[in-house]
Amino acid sequence: MTRAEAFSEREVAMCTVAHLVENGRTYWAAGGGTPLYSVLLGQKLYAPDAQYITEDGVVAPEPLLPFEPMMTMVASRAVHHALLWGTMNSAGLHAQLGHMDYGVLNTLQVDQHGNINSTFLGEYGGSGRRFGGPGGADTIAACCWRTILITDQERRKFVKEVDFISSPGFLDGTPGARERAGLPRDTGPWRVVTPWAMYDYEDRRLRLMARVPWVTVDEILAECEWKPLIAPEVQVIEPPTEEELHLLRTELDVRGQTTDAAGSWITWDGEKYVRA
Amino acid sequence: MTAPAARRSLPILREGTSAYLKVDPDGFRAYVRDNKQRALTPRLMSAREAVERFVADGDYLAYECNYLMRGPNELVHEIIRQEKKQLWAAGKFTYVDVALLVDAGCVSRADCGFFLSSPPIDRALREGRLEVFEYSNVIMTTRLQAGAMGIPFLPVRSFGGTDGFDHSGAKLITDPYTGDPITIVPALNPDVAIIHVHQADVYGNARVFGTGISDVESALASRKVIISAEEIIETDDIRAKPGATSIPYYAVDAVVHSPHGSYPGTCPGYYGSDPEVVFEIFRAIMTDQVQAYLDKWVRPFATFAEMLNERVGAAKLEAMTAREVAKDGYSA
Structure with a gap:
């Protein structure tokens, strides 16, 4: 893992959440932005046996990345090769039954x-x-x-x-x-x-x-x-790594809609991180 | 001697104070008895005829998915073109639809699960042209589920304790079985549902591939149901794979053949979205330019097909189809 030289504040939050993702747990991600990207980041880099569920009742998909802009639910790339295609009610009921370990929301x-x-x-x-x-x-x-x-x-x-x-x-x-x-x-x-x-x-x-x-x-x-x-x-x-940022920028939030949306830019000045 | 259980009163511990669509399961049954076509009679028609016949001013409107994802966009455009008024929208799982319909003058009330807050919504609220009632996405689909079951309410383990609850039709009661507090939410039986599907026959037997929000619930819960379908298929094909049928014909009042009917959104497995136009509508809404969007994409055209031909063009539609590479699961 390589220390990253420059990143946005939103990227920091997503990488921090990614570090919380655990193997063998289920994550219900709200909507399709920051929560979904954070869970995917954690799953792809650190916890391959973590599974996620979306609001449209998709259980454990293997999404085709990158998503089309905005198309993080219902769309075929987002729901690709899931274990189950459900509905909003099925997602809600599975959570009501206790199958969802973690909810991630913003x-x-x-x-x-x-x-x-x-x-x-x-x-x-x-x-x-x-x-x-x-x-x-x-x-x-x-x-x-x-x-x-x-x-x-x-x-x-x-x-x-x-x-x-x-x-x-x-x-x-x-x-x-x-x-x-x-x-x-x-x-x-x-x-x-x-x-x-x-x-x-x-x-x-x-x-x-x-x-x-x-x-x-x-x-x-x-x-x-x-x-x-x-x-x-x-x-x-822990600050973000280059590996995390690469995945975020090339596969998850390609247009920077989420990552660039707000906050300062953080850079490494050779000795320490500074906020721009 | 204690009173029989059924006679004991069940106190309401807390209740929301907002208006909600009247709950009337027997009224719904009577409507079904008197109006739904249980004979296998064809009901294929144009979007114009379907909206003229089955969407009335003042109706409670449910649409499935949304303008970006397998939305019934041909029917939404037609509702705007016909200038329907005073609709009450089920605003669940929505980015742009409510803002579009409000600014077009069609919607004046909305139950909110989620829809994009935006200048057209703010303006309508300020000017008193829009009332919003608070729910969540899942509470809205739960209400549709109760409506689709023919029962007056369903208990839920969410929603309690929120301020949304206080601005809704929910109630908190003591569960007569466990003795614990439980939230109940009122059944929703919309006047009309508009649903875009992958395939249907001329009777309304419909197939949805992939995920959805509450297609089946809305179809069964609504008094009038308009299905728009990418493909009209033979009933023999339906009979060959009955397990693939999502919605049965007797729930459906009208079938509209609507190829590329979710443009500029995606119809999963069939075509991807048109990203430039998806951004265009977001920009239009966030910069309060909905009228310009409607003047460009809706009002100049007599039909959705005319818009697709003249404004989008066959080459772009083909490219959208070609870009939709994930095919597994999108067939019967």
Whole structure:
């Protein structure tokens, strides 16, 4: 593995998630962008026996890469040589039965209890801004055993309470809140990954557990409107490798729609990584 | 002596407050009895006739897949061309369709699973031309599943605890079997479903190859069903491989022969997408230029075939077909 010389912040987040992918586990990826690319990256480079499921009920495909632009579900290249072709209801039911170990999703806004907003910024129905809605993320966040959330490290995205709960985290954070809302037992948020950091949960509250080498804990906290708990020892995240970036750029996100979409560019100056 | 179980009241612990399409399983059965053609009579017709006859102003509309992926795009164009009004759309698993139909003046209400937030949607919300009700993709397909089963609701293990729940037709009750809280969501029986398939016969026996969202659920749950098909095949072919039939004829009211009917999207196994035009429609929506898109791709043409001939051309359609190299699984 070769240390990469230059990469975007979104690429960092996807590579960090790829390192979490484990053999023998199932991953339900929300939509077709960052979550799908992260799981594929992990599967292709580190965990060949990890399997993924998509919202249109495709079980364990061997996709023909690269995808056509936007065509990451239903399209023939995306669903190629799957073990099963299903439907949205079959995917939802398989998750409801407990077959999905991990859900991987991205979002607009997350709060201290891992609740996810992808519907509305501002007071609902007021003058705020509408976004796309939960899509498949609500079922993923409700029914997969563990949820990995990808988002950007921005102040307005890490808040005390999301403006609108589109997909459930630990709800009000009290023990049993999910079960009282009818959600399956022992499920819930597990990690949040941003281009700068990784978080886990302690007593159902968000906790900073790792950072990338080129930002400090203070810089991360400055980009959190609501301050998370901090682990006693904050780990350092491995930067992307050339192998990871090559796969991402040549086979997964060929047009750079996801990888170039936001954030700074990180470069190696001969001694350390610096943010442009 | 305790009351019989059936007499005990089942308290509603929490419920959403939004409007939802009326739940009426017996009304649906009566509609089926009185309107569905259970005789094997041909129902092949043009898109214009199908939309004239089976899409009415004010209808609840379900479309399957979306404008980019095996969408019933010929029928969507025809709905826009005929200027249908006040439709209530099932906006699940959608990027551009809701924005297109809203800006075209056809849709004024939408149940949201997912659809692209965009300037046309924002403008319509601001101007009070659009109401949105909150669900998720899977909750929407679950509602269609309940509708397709002829029952009034289904319990689900998701959706509880969200703000979407509070802005929907869902309810949280105590499960009478386990005693645990459980969310129930109302059955959805759309007035009309439009579904693009790979093959159908003239009676509406239809085959979908590959994955989908809720083709079968929508077909069975909807009062009126228009199938558009890439290929019209012989009923003898259907009978030779009955296991390949996805949708039975008696659910279907109209069959439209619609080759390249998902353009500019893909019809998996048959042709790939037209990436330039896929980007064009994204750009049109994100820059609030839907009217220009419709004036270029929809309104000048009497039919979808005319648009394909004049605006796209046979050479490009052939190239899209040639680029679709993944063929395994896309036949009966």
